[in-house]
Structure formats: structure tokens, C-alpha cells
Amino acid sequence: xxxxxxxxxxxxxxxxxxxxxxxxxxxxxxxxxxxxxxxxxxxxxxxxxxxxxxxxxxxxxxxxxxxxxxxxxxxxxxxxxxxxxxxxxxxxxxxxxxxxxxxxxxxxxxxxxxxxxxxxxxxxxxxxxxxxxxxxxxxxxxxxxxxxxxxxxxxxxxxxxxxxxxxxxxxxxxxxxxxxxxxxxxxxxxxxxxxxxxxxxxxxxxxxxxxxxxxxxxxxxxxxxxxxxxxxxxxxxxxxxxxxxxxxxxxxxxxxxxxxxxxxxxxxxxxxxxxxx
Amino acid sequence: xxxxxxxxxxxxxxxxxxxxxxxxxxxxxxxxxxxxxxxxxxxxxxxxxxxxxxxxxxxxxxxxxxxxxxxxxxxxxxxxxxxxxxxxxxxxxxxxxxxxxxxxxxxxxxxxxxxxxxxxxxxxxxxxxxxxxxxxxxxxxxxxxxxxxxxxxxxxxxxxxxxxxxxxxxxxxxxxxxxxxxxxxxxxxxxxxxxxxxxxxxxxxxxxxxxxxxxxxxxxxxxxxxxxxxxxxxxxxxxxxxxxxxxxxxxxxxxxxxxxxxxxxxxxxx
Numbered sequence: 001x002x003x004x005x006x007x008x009x010x011x012x013x014x015x016x017x018x019x020x021x022x023x024x025x026x027x028x029x030x031x032x033x034x035x036x037x038x039x040x041x042x043x044x045x046x047x048x049x050x051x052x053x054x055x056x057x058x059x060x061x062x063x064x065x066x067x068x069x070x071x072x073x074x075x076x077x078x079x080x081x082x083x084x085x086x087x088x089x090x091x092x093x094x095x096x097x098x099x100x101x102x103x104x105x106x107x108x109x110x111x112x113x114x115x116x117x118x119x120x121x122x123x124x125x126x127x128x129x130x131x132x133x134x135x136x137x138x139x140x141x142x143x144x145x146x147x148x149x150x151x152x153x154x155x156x157x158x159x160x161x162x163x164x165x166x167x168x169x170x171x172x173x174x175x176x177x178x179x180x181x182x183x184x185x186x187x188x189x190x191x192x193x194x195x196x197x198x199x200x201x202x203x204x205x206x207x208x209x210x211x212x213x214x215x216x217x218x219x220x221x222x223x224x225x226x227x228x229x230x231x232x233x234x235x236x237x238x239x240x241x242x243x244x245x246x247x248x249x250x251x252x253x254x255x256x257x258x259x260x261x262x263x264x265x266x267x268x269x270x271x272x273x274x275x276x277x
Numbered sequence: 278x279x280x281x282x283x284x285x286x287x288x289x290x291x292x293x294x295x296x297x298x299x300x301x302x303x304x305x306x307x308x309x310x311x312x313x314x315x316x317x318x319x320x321x322x323x324x325x326x327x328x329x330x331x332x333x334x335x336x337x338x339x340x341x342x343x344x345x346x347x348x349x350x351x352x353x354x355x356x357x358x359x360x361x362x363x364x365x366x367x368x369x370x371x372x373x374x375x376x377x378x379x380x381x382x383x384x385x386x387x388x389x390x391x392x393x394x395x396x397x398x399x400x401x402x403x404x405x406x407x408x409x410x411x412x413x414x415x416x417x418x419x420x421x422x423x424x425x426x427x428x429x430x431x432x433x434x435x436x437x438x439x440x441x442x443x444x445x446x447x448x449x450x451x452x453x454x455x456x457x458x459x460x461x462x463x464x465x466x467x468x469x470x471x472x473x474x475x476x477x478x479x480x481x482x483x484x485x486x487x488x489x490x491x492x493x494x495x496x497x498x499x500x501x502x503x504x505x506x507x508x509x510x511x512x513x514x515x516x517x518x519x520x521x522x523x524x525x526x527x528x529x530x531x532x533x534x535x536x537x538x539x540x541x542x543x544x545x546x547x
Contacts, residue, residue: 081451081455113455114452116448120451120452121449122470123449123471125470129466133466136458136459141460192456192457
């Protein structure tokens with residue numbers, strides 16, 4: 001299995017690659033996400049530098065790169081948790097840019113669901129209630145004060161069953177293992193029935209078998225329901241197997257945007273693979 | 278080979294000069310504060326030495342306790358506990374919305390100023406003054422005591438609660454926000470569940486404290502064991518007062534043990 005090392009060992013600075021825009025990636029499908037000139041500065045450090053790409057409906061895109069390359073920063077911008085220093089992020093009919101950063105504090109419309117690197121579950125709530133939290137946007141607050149309707153609970157149980165956690169539905173999330181919490185996060189994201197799923201390392205805490213199951217579930221939703229998946233992955237083999245397209249970051253810059261199958265050959269032709277991953 | 282700088286025990290690098298001046302200033306300020314406090318209290322070893330016979334005389338009059346007032350003591354203590362339980366409960370219920378108002382991560386800045394201002398105002402007034410106020414307003418008895426305790430506990434519980442809300446990990450709240458949850462929903466499903474063990478912990482602590490505070494309130498006529506305590510002392514019935522103290526001690530120790538046990542259970546990791 002090829003996997004990405006997170007080492008910051010001194011590597012020669014990679015020569016810039018010509019960024020290949022997503023060719024044959026569902027050109028006829030509508031754009032669900034458009035990022036233009038995205039820059040994020042953290043003090044003097046430029047975490048993300050002039051990144052532009054579009055994601056079309058039904059694509060399965062893997063964002064890859066070494067640790068510190070800016071993957072999570074980009075994900076936070078796409079999720080609306082971080083305002084970009086410059087550039088714009090468009091989701092279907094919404095826009096968020098550096099000029100309207102206050103929008104990040106507003107209630108986002110439920111077009112996209114987010115899976116976080118560290119799950120971000122409420123440890124005191126049961127696994128079932130954590131999944132149900134994905135349905136909060138459907139109801140005004142006064143309707144959820146006393147809990148959720150039975151039909152919602154049934155659907156949440158079905159999702160927990162899909163990720164193999166039906167028997168642990170009543171346990172507090174804090175008592176589940178890391179892998180189980182990650183699967184609860186998957187269920188919480190998918191129950192939102194989103195157009196676009198933003199997943200930051202969705203299988204980082206899972207063993208190989210469970211990781212394949214979860215990625216298989218995402219691909220099934222992608223192929224059968226047209227769910228657009230944009231996820232951070234560290235495993236090249238997994239990216240090649242599940243993603244239709246890979247975006248590769250290096251020091252905050254987008255250095256590759258193309259089919260997952262060509263990634264190794266393309267990059268190896270240009271520079272040493274290990275310097276990027 | 279590169280040079281390696283070793284720091285041996287006892288050779289720790291010195292703090293910068295500005296830091297040393299700051300520590301010296303702090304020490305000087307503390308010294309001035311203690312001298313000022315010492316002079317203000319007119320402390321005298323001579324007076325302290327002369328006081329021992331009087332203190333011994335006072336204590337010896339309390340022994341042995343007069344157990345004939347046990348019934349009265351237990352009835353009054355029950356009233357004190359009732360006052361503390363109701364006062365703390367009403368106080369906790371009032372504290373919750375005030376704490377939400379005062380928490381910076383839950384309310385706009387202008388509202389936090391109002392919330393914190395109200396809590397500071399309530400906390401500034403001592404419990405005895407609240408007791409006198411409500412005795413004047415609603416008359417003698419435990420009802421005045423419950424009202425006084427309710428407001429008194431709001432001052433402290435409100436502060437404990439909003440500091441708890443502000444110290445919560447924001448990650449889960451952000452996750453719900455990205456899922457489209459509204460602010461009240463984020464409070465109910467992310468902030469409150471995470472805060473509950475600490476909120477309960479503080480509330481039980483205040484309940485335990487309220488039993489002692491309720492005793493003092495009785496002295497100003499707000500019901501409970503404090504009322505009988507001041508009556509016995511005024512009539513020089515020191516042995517009866519001693520009986521009240523013994524039973525109060527039993528209740529306080531029992532509450533301390535019980536609340537400690539409950540608090541440990543609450544803060545245990547799930």
C-alpha cells in the first residue's frame with residue numbers, strides 16, 4: 001500500500017508543475033463548488049496560496065499533500081469555518097469571500113455536509129443523538145427542544161446500522177473508540193443528505209477493512225445518488241481506487257489537478273514523488 | 278560536530294532584567310499590602326493572650342450540650358435544609374439564562390455586558406443584607422430566607438455557569454453549525470451537554486454552602502436554625518446553642534461527604 005508520509009524531512013523544493021485542470025471530469029455537470037484565487041495567511045505565513053479549482057456534481061475528488069501543505073485549511077474555508085484572506089469560495093448558489101467573512105458566523109444553508117478530522121462529536125450525547133444532530137437544520141429550535149420525531153430516530157438508526165454501530169447507538173460517543181467515533185461522524189454527515197460532502201481524512205482512524213467499507217459507502221452514495229465527495233486522503237492507493245480526481249498541494253500551492261490514475265506517473269515524470277507526499 | 282549547549286542543574290538561565298524588576302515590584306506591593314492590613318486590624322499579641330480565659334469561659338458554658346432541645350434543633354435544621362435546597366434550585370434556574378446572556382461565546386458583546394453587570398451587582402450584596410431586605414419585604418420566616426438565598430446564589434452560580442460555557446471545547450459546536458444548526462440548537466445539543474457535569478458540580482457545591490449561609494440568614498429573622506441560635510445566645514442558654522452547633526456539624530459533614538461523592542461521580546470521564 002502506498003501511503004503518504006507526514007515527515008517534514010528536508011526535501012528539495014519541488015519544481016512547479018503545470019496544473020492540469022479536471023479534464024473529462026463530468027464537464028456537462030453543474031458546478032457545485034468553485035474556488036478562485038484562494039489565499040489564507042496566518043500572520044506572515046501563507047498557508048494557502050492562490051488556489052483555484054472547480055468541482056462538478058457527482059465528482060469524487062481527493063485532496064492530497066504532505067502534512068502542513070494546507071489541506072485542512074482549505075477544508076475549513078470550504079466548510080465556512082475560516083474566512084479566506086483573499087479569493088472566493090462559491091457553492092452552487094452561495095458565495096463566501098474575503099469581503100464577506102461575517103457570513104461564516106451565519107447559519108450555513110445545508111447544501112454541504114462536513115466530516116471533521118477529529119470527528120467533533122459531542123462526547124456526552126449518545127451515538128444516536130450525535131447522528132440526529134445532522135438533522136437539526138430541518139427544524140426550528142423550538143421543535144427540537146424535546147428531541148426528534150420517531151421517523152428521524154429510525155433513519156438515524158438505519159445510518160448507524162449502515163456503518164456497523166447499531167448495537168452501540170445508545171452509548172455516549174465519548175465511550176466509543178476512535179474508529180467508531182469516525183463512523184458516527186460519517187453517519188452524521190450522510191444523514192444530512194447533502195449535495196456535497198466535505199470530508200477531512202474520513203478514514204484516518206480506521207483499520208484497512210473498515211476504511212474500505214466507509215470509502216465504499218461514500219462511493220456508493222457518489223455513484224448511485226450523485227453525491228459529490230471532496231475529501232482529504234493520505235493514502236495514494238485509496239485515492240486511486242475511490243477518487244475520480246486528485247488535487248495535490250505543496251506548500252499551500254495546487255501543483256496537480258487531474259485523474260487519480262495518472263497521478264504517480266505524472267508526478268514521477270516531473271519530480272521525485274517523495275518530495276511531495 | 279555541532280556545539281551542544283547543556284543546562285546543568287542549578288545553572289538555569291537568569292530571567293531577563295525587566296522580569297526581575299517586575300517580580301521585585303510585585304514583592305514590594307505584597308509587602309505594603311500586608312503592612313496596611315496588619316495596621317488596620319489593630320492586631321495585638323497582648324490582647325490575644327488575655328483573651329484565652331474569656332474564650333475558655335465561653336466554651337465551658339456550652340458543655341455539656343443540652344440534648345432536651347434536640348427536637349427543636351432537628352426541626353430548625355430541616356427548615357434550614359429546605360431553605361437551602363429551594364434557594365439553590367431557584368438560584369440555579371435564574372442563573373442559567375443570566376449565564377447565557379453573560380457568556381461571550383453565546384451572546385453578542387452588548388448583552389454580555391448587561392449579563393455580567395447584573396451578576397456583579399447581585400454578587401456585591403452580602404447574604405445578610407439580602408436577608409434583611411426580604412425580611413422587610415415579605416416578613417419574618419423561611420420564605421424571606423429562600424428569596425434571599427435564591428438571589429445570593431445567582432450571583433455566584435451565574436458567574437460559575439458562564440465561565441463554564443466559555444471554557445467548553447468549541448469543536449463540537451462548530452460541527453453542528455456547519456450542519457446548519459441554529460444557535461439555540463447548538464446550545465442545547467453541544468454546549469449544554471458538555472457543560473452539565475461541571476454545572477451540576479458547582480450547583481452541589483453551592484447547595485452545600487447555602488446550608489451554612491441559611492444558618493446566618495436565620496440570625497436576621499429569615500427562619501431556620503440561625504433564629505434559634507441567636508435566641509439561645511441572647512438568653513445565655515449556651516448549652517442549648519451547643520446542641521444546635523453539634524447537629525449543624527453533623528448535617529454539614531454529611532452534606533460534605535454526600536456532595537463530594539456526587540461531584541466525583543459527575544466529573545468521572547464517561
